[in-house]
Amino acid sequence: MPTPQWVGGQAVVEGVMMRHRDLMAIAYRCGDHGIGIYREKLVPLGDRYPLLRWPVIRGGVVFLESLVTGMRALNISAARVLEEEGEELASWHMVLMAFLGLGLGVGLFFILPTLLVRYLPLRSALGLNLVEGLVRMLIFLAYLSLISRWGDIERFLQYHGAEHKVIHCFEHQQAMEPAIAREFSTRHPRCGTSFILTVMIISIVLFSFFGWPSPVQRIIIRLALLPLVAGLSYEVTRLTAHKGRFISRLLGGPGIWLQALTTREPDDAQLEVAIKALQAVMEPGAFKEAGHYKPVSTG
Numbered sequence: 001m002p003t004p005q006w007v008g009g010q011a012v013v014e015g016v017m018m019r020h021r022d023l024m025a026i027a028y029r030c031g032d033h034g035i036g037i038y039r040e041k042l043v044p045l046g047d048r049y050p051l052l053r054w055p056v057i058r059g060g061v062v063f064l065e066s067l068v069t070g071m072r073a074l075n076i077s078a079a080r081v082l083e084e085e086g087e088e089l090a091s092w093h094m095v096l097m098a099f100l101g102l103g104l105g106v107g108l109f110f111i112l113p114t115l116l117v118r119y120l121p122l123r124s125a126l127g128l129n130l131v132e133g134l135v136r137m138l139i140f141l142a143y144l145s146l147i148s149r150w151g152d153i154e155r156f157l158q159y160h161g162a163e164h165k166v167i168h169c170f171e172h173q174q175a176m177e178p179a180i181a182r183e184f185s186t187r188h189p190r191c192g193t194s195f196i197l198t199v200m201i202i203s204i205v206l207f208s209f210f211g212w213p214s215p216v217q218r219i220i221i222r223l224a225l226l227p228l229v230a231g232l233s234y235e236v237t238r239l240t241a242h243k244g245r246f247i248s249r250l251l252g253g254p255g256i257w258l259q260a261l262t263t264r265e266p267d268d269a270q271l272e273v274a275i276k277a278l279q280a281v282m283e284p285g286a287f288k289e290a291g292h293y294k295p296v297s298t299g
Contacts, residue, residue: 007167008190009277010070011159012077016270017070018163018277022047024069025280027273028077035276038076042069059234060227066192071101106223108143109136109200114218125212133204140200144193144261154264159273161186162266164259166274176279178271186263189240193262194255198233206232 009018015028019042026038045061046053052061113136122128147153168184169176203222206229210221240252266274 006190007170007278007281008066009163009167009274010073010192011156011163012073014081014155014159015077016159016163016166016274016277017073017077018274018281019069020281023281024073025277026073026077026080027277027280028080029269029273035273036080037276037280038080039280055235056228056231059231062234063227063230109140110222110226111219113139114222115215118215126208128212129208130204133200133207136203137197137200140196141258141261144258148261155270157262157264158266158270161263162270162274163277164188164191164263165266165271166278170278170282176275178268178275181271181275182268186265187256187259189252189256190237191255191259191262193259194240194252195233195237197255197258198236199229202232202236203229 007018007020009016011017012026012028015026015036017024017026019025022042022044024040024042028036028038030036044065046058052058113132116135117128117132120128120131122131148157162181164186165181165184166176167188169181172184174180203225206225207222212218213221240255
């Protein structure tokens, strides 16, 4: 089986989501210590509209699709885990969490910095944009540092590390076994953490071209430019994914270092979950049709 160029994923509640082309699979720990599988067929916008696969444009589309798919994966995994425990997650809870998460991200990283900088005694538009970008990055780093110290998030970060190790293992065409995947790094150049850091760096440059208008205008401009920022950041992230190139190491280094805050070393049981998620998208014939899941023995 040839190795595909791009396989992505993320940590979810007590598990891992993997995505390849038009397939998404979620593997999670069941209450009986087995592994549950949820698999779903997706319809990427780029498959429907070829224009959306063009460079830069595709980045904004992928960012939007990843955001939507990622939130759904978190909600699905939370609902499945609660179901195993005899509890239920209402639909309105899922919608509320999605809006709160999106609102927190936009407000904390894009609106708050531009409102804080207005009080500084600076007159240069370039200087104000630069300081705003630095404030945004400091808020981001402080946010990651705080949540990484939260005890309840530890297992989530371990599953994040498991996702990276298994993708590394797959990309190196090694056998999908916990003992082999364990030897790979918990850090990966295509991680969302690296992407967000790239977004913040590129936004500093791009926003500087629009001067320093009123607070309302700044907020509108920053939100309107987010698709372009995401598109450019996506292209840079693709560039850094090529191993061995000096420019890749130079551009991707900060994101790799930052993953020290967002990943942890997983145990073999968590690696096994990540492996099942990857196998579910790469070997779809081994699992039931989309939308169903089945327990898988951990023995």
